[in-house]
Amino acid sequence: MAAKGRVTIREVAERAGVSVATVSRVLSGNYPVPSATRNRVMRAARALDYVANAHARALVGGGRKMVAVVLRQVTSPFYAQVAEGVEAEAAERGWLCVVGATAGDPQREMDFVQLMREEGARLVILVGGVVEDDAYRERVAHYAHALDASGARLVLCGRPAPDPDLPALVVEFDNEAGARAITGHLLSAGHRRIAFLGGLPGNTALDARVAGYRAALAEHGLPPEAAHVVDCGLGRAAGHRAMTELLKNTEDTGAVEVTGITGGTGGFTAVFAGDDMVAAGALRAIADAGLRVPDDISVVGYNDIPLAEDFSPPLTTVRTPAEELGRAAVRIALRDPEHAAGAHHLLGTHIVVRDSVSPPRRGAPPSDGGSAPV
Amino acid sequence: MAAKGRVTIREVAERAGVSVATVSRVLSGNYPVPSATRNRVMRAARALDYVANAHARALVGGGRKMVAVVLRQVTSPFYAQVAEGVEAEAAERGWLCVVGATAGDPQREMDFVQLMREEGARLVILVGGVVEDDAYRERVAHYAHALDASGARLVLCGRPAPDPDLPALVVEFDNEAGARAITGHLLSAGHRRIAFLGGLPGNTALDARVAGYRAALAEHGLPPEAAHVVDCGLGRAAGHRAMTELLKNTEDTGAVEVTGITGGTGGFTAVFAGDDMVAAGALRAIADAGLRVPDDISVVGYNDIPLAEDFSPPLTTVRTPAEELGRAAVRIALRDPEHAAGAHHLLGTHIVVRDSVSPPRRGAPPSDGGSAPV
DNA sequence: TTGAAAGCGCTAACAT
DNA sequence: ATGTTAGCGCTTTCAA
Numbered sequence: 001m002a003a004k005g006r007v008t009i010r011e012v013a014e015r016a017g018v019s020v021a022t023v024s025r026v027l028s029g030n031y032p033v034p035s036a037t038r039n040r041v042m043r044a045a046r047a048l049d050y051v052a053n054a055h056a057r058a059l060v061g062g063g064r065k066m067v068a069v070v071l072r073q074v075t076s077p078f079y080a081q082v083a084e085g086v087e088a089e090a091a092e093r094g095w096l097c098v099v100g101a102t103a104g105d106p107q108r109e110m111d112f113v114q115l116m117r118e119e120g121a122r123l124v125i126l127v128g129g130v131v132e133d134d135a136y137r138e139r140v141a142h143y144a145h146a147l148d149a150s151g152a153r154l155v156l157c158g159r160p161a162p163d164p165d166l167p168a169l170v171v172e173f174d175n176e177a178g179a180r181a182i183t184g185h186l187l188s189a190g191h192r193r194i195a196f197l198g199g200l201p202g203n204t205a206l207d208a209r210v211a212g213y214r215a216a217l218a219e220h221g222l223p224p225e226a227a228h229v230v231d232c233g234l235g236r237a238a239g240h241r242a243m244t245e246l247l248k249n250t251e252d253t254g255a256v257e258v259t260g261i262t263g264g265t266g267g268f269t270a271v272f273a274g275d276d277m278v279a280a281g282a283l284r285a286i287a288d289a290g291l292r293v294p295d296d297i298s299v300v301g302y303n304d305i306p307l308a309e310d311f312s313p314p315l316t317t318v319r320t321p322a323e324e325l326g327r328a329a330v331r332i333a334l335r336d337p338e339h340a341a342g343a344h345h346l347l348g349t350h351i352v353v354r355d356s357v358s359p360p361r362r363g364a365p366p367s368d369g370g371s372a373p374v
Numbered sequence: 375m376a377a378k379g380r381v382t383i384r385e386v387a388e389r390a391g392v393s394v395a396t397v398s399r400v401l402s403g404n405y406p407v408p409s410a411t412r413n414r415v416m417r418a419a420r421a422l423d424y425v426a427n428a429h430a431r432a433l434v435g436g437g438r439k440m441v442a443v444v445l446r447q448v449t450s451p452f453y454a455q456v457a458e459g460v461e462a463e464a465a466e467r468g469w470l471c472v473v474g475a476t477a478g479d480p481q482r483e484m485d486f487v488q489l490m491r492e493e494g495a496r497l498v499i500l501v502g503g504v505v506e507d508d509a510y511r512e513r514v515a516h517y518a519h520a521l522d523a524s525g526a527r528l529v530l531c532g533r534p535a536p537d538p539d540l541p542a543l544v545v546e547f548d549n550e551a552g553a554r555a556i557t558g559h560l561l562s563a564g565h566r567r568i569a570f571l572g573g574l575p576g577n578t579a580l581d582a583r584v585a586g587y588r589a590a591l592a593e594h595g596l597p598p599e600a601a602h603v604v605d606c607g608l609g610r611a612a613g614h615r616a617m618t619e620l621l622k623n624t625e626d627t628g629a630v631e632v633t634g635i636t637g638g639t640g641g642f643t644a645v646f647a648g649d650d651m652v653a654a655g656a657l658r659a660i661a662d663a664g665l666r667v668p669d670d671i672s673v674v675g676y677n678d679i680p681l682a683e684d685f686s687p688p689l690t691t692v693r694t695p696a697e698e699l700g701r702a703a704v705r706i707a708l709r710d711p712e713h714a715a716g717a718h719h720l721l722g723t724h725i726v727v728r729d730s731v732s733p734p735r736r737g738a739p740p741s742d743g744g745s746a747p748v
Numbered sequence: 749t750t751g752a753a754a755g756c757g758c759t760a761a762c763a764t
Numbered sequence: 765a766t767g768t769t770a771g772c773g774c775t776t777t778c779a780a
Contacts, residue, residue: 005436005524005525006524006773008772008773008774009773009774010773018750018751019750019751019752020751020773020774020775021750021751021752021753021775021776022749022750022751024774024775024776025750025775025776028775031776032749033749033750034749037749037750049520049523051488051491051492051520052492052773052774053433053492053494053772053773053774054429054489054492054493054494055428055429055430055432055433055437055493055494055772055773055774056429056433056756056772056773056774056775057492057773057774057775058429058756058774059427059429059430059433059756059757059758059772059773059774059775060755060756060773060774060775060776061756061774061775062379062756063429073458074448074454074457074458074461075451075454075455075458075680075697077449077451080448080449080454081449083448083473084447084448084449084475087448087473087474087475088475091474091475091482096472096489096493097472097473097474098470098471098472098473099457099461099471099472099473100461100465100471101458101461101462101465108465114425115428115470117425118425118426118427118428118431119428119429119470120427120428120429146423146425149423150379150380150381151379236680236684280681280684283684284683284684306449306610307654307681307684309658310610310654310657310658310681310684310685310686311684311686312684312685312686312687313686323449380757382756382757382758383757383758384757384758392766392767393766393767393768394757394758394759394767395759395760395766395767395768395769396765396766396767398758398759398760399759399766402759405760406765407765407766408765408766411765411766426757426758427756427757427758429756429757429758430756430757430758430759430772431757431758431759432758432772433756433757433758433759433772433773433774434757434758434759434760434771434772435758435759435772436772
């Protein structure tokens with residue numbers, strides 16, 4: 001047994017009665033060694049429970065296969081799925097995956113990226129939408145160039161590149177198309193007063209969804225004023241608060257009538273939540289107000305998190321294959337390292353219809369209709 | 375700019391006109407250096423965008439601060455929270471956190487632990503309950519001894535130690551107490567026919583919950599036969615399937631009457647789901663069958679995942695502070711490294727009462743009662 | 749077929 | 765106050 005600390009290659013060599021070079025060759029397996037010596041070495045290594053020192057190996061071998069994922073938090077279902085995709089794809093290729101959670105703090109992000117540079121990560125994946133201010137743009141430009149200079153690669157996953165010329169790969173969903181589609185779904189069901197809950201001005205993902213929402217409204221011939229965006233940001237709590245407010249306001253000020261439709265909810269017959277967590281909060285707020293979904297008001301979300309079908313009612317939402325996003329990020333980055341820089345990949349999304357949308361009621365007070373799925 | 379690859383300490387030294395030792399001293403900050411030279415070095419490092427090579431540093435410095443979390447999957451809300459706790463606590467102390475997902479495959483677990491030994495992780499945290507077979511016991515014993523031999527530490531998080539003499543720290547919840555408490559909650563509400571959904575024989579966490587469930591039943595004077603454990607394992611799908619089955623069986627075979635209570639669900643007036651995901655599946659199955667919770671049947675879960683309050687109805691469950699479990703694992707392991715080995719820490723849990731439990735109806739067919747929260 | 753030896757980039761004595 | 769140097773554990777020429 002090793003006295004203290006780790007067993008080194010030298011001890012294995014001694015025990016096997018060979019030189020360290022031979023041990024190295026056997027263990028690396030990239031050089032022919034007669035099976036006689038080979039076996040002796042293997043036996044010695046096994047007996048000593050030898051494990052190579054990855055640091056020494058990386059030092060001489062020039063880095064090791066490591067990918068870093070940077071996200072706000074792992075407990076967000078969406079981020080967790082992306083992380084899982086990255087981890088899975090990395091593991092399948094024998095790469096190590098380290099994750100860093102920033103809690104949205106730029107400083108922690110910078111520290112972590114710096115750390116990853118020290119550790120020699122060859123792939124750094126920044127996950128999720130962000131608000132793009134100047135400080136952010138500068139930061140990302142720095143990451144991209146620094147990583148690139150040392151032969152590593154930056155992947156923007158779920159967000160666009162601040163500058164198309166950056167040496168960074170971007171893989172994201174077409175948020176605008178997804179939002180347009182689901183807004184269209186609501187419009188087709190007959191809704192005209194649709195509120196968007198969860199705007200976050202400057203945030204790449206939300207801005208795109210809002211744009212899609214407005215575009216759909218316009219396509220259906222509605223005036224720009226028909227759009228009602230509540231900039232409450234994301235999260236269950238924000239959704240709950242904003243929805244409660246919305247319900248209260250429309251009651252206080254009287255129903256806003258644009259198309260002649262009103263209901264127990266004031267002017268709105270439907271709400272488009274910026275993501276499923278916002279929808280969860282909104283759903284709860286609606287229930288708290290004694291209203292029912294979809295009878296009194298329809299609700300749709302975004303992302304189709306695993307539990308969206310367990311909401312009450314099961315949520316109609318936009319499916320964004322998050323795990324696939326994570327897998328695609330590493331797959332594309334690793335597939336064609338040279339060509340990948342600057343490439344922009346858009347992943348498609350689609351609507352998942354469940355039970356949270358029905359046609360709006362027409363001017364009638366809340367009646368006891370059964371559930372009315374689409 | 376660096377030509378190719380990373381900038382080394384030597385280049386910084388040259389640019390600053392000093393020796394590498396001086397640069398090292400400045401950057402490490404553990405040795406007094408006159409601010410004149412100090413500044414020159416800093417400026418050079420900054421200009422070159424120098425980042426130290428963590429491998430070289432670890433090689434000479436004897437490893438670096440790294441903790442590894444090993445879990446089945448990151449997308450499970452419970453595991454994600456534990457991981458978040460570990461990550462947060464590690465980050466606060468300047469430690470790096472790497473996660474490995476095994477998908478329940480022992481081979482992947484072994485590979486990952488091996489990798490962590492190579493990488494010089496000083497803390498390896500195995501998260502979550504497991505089925506304890508001989509192969510498992512052997513594996514863990516090996517991890518514990520191997521890690522210990524090289525000065526690292528193994529933490530069993532959310533599972534007991536297969537052998538109390540192993541050099542491993544264990545931090546877990548008192549599953550039996552939690553299960554006993556929530557079963558007691560059901561019993562106090564008047565339920566006598568309570569099914570346990572999600573048994574997984576051999577699994578440490580589930581076995582303990584089943585034990586707590588049986589203990590509570592016994593405490594309330596019920597015979598052992600009153601216990602009905604469905605070994606369907608965990609997961610939303612398993613819960614859905616098992617609940618559907620349960621509903622069907624009790625209808626087919628006629629209600630099992632033990633205390634004279636029957637309902638639209640056959641013999642059971644309540645179900646205790648092994649965890650919240652199982653509860654989610656069960657809830658859906660119940661709704662699919664046209665029954666209502668808690669009017670027709672009460673349901674409780676385990677873990678209080680973030681979305682449990684968004685289930686329909688909001689789920690009464692056992693709160694296991696998962697993030698705290700993760701934090702405790704690293705805190706305890708790092709606090710008193712020597713003493714920690716072999717220690718066993720039990721974290722408390724408590725019931726969160728929401729709307730999925732009400733007293734059982736007495737022999738009446740499903741009636742149109744309003745929601746009847748506890 | 750196998751060994752000896754030169755580093756990889758850095759830190760920590762040991763010199764000066 | 766700062767430079768020189770000896771490794772840390774490993775891989776990889778280059779010899780033998």
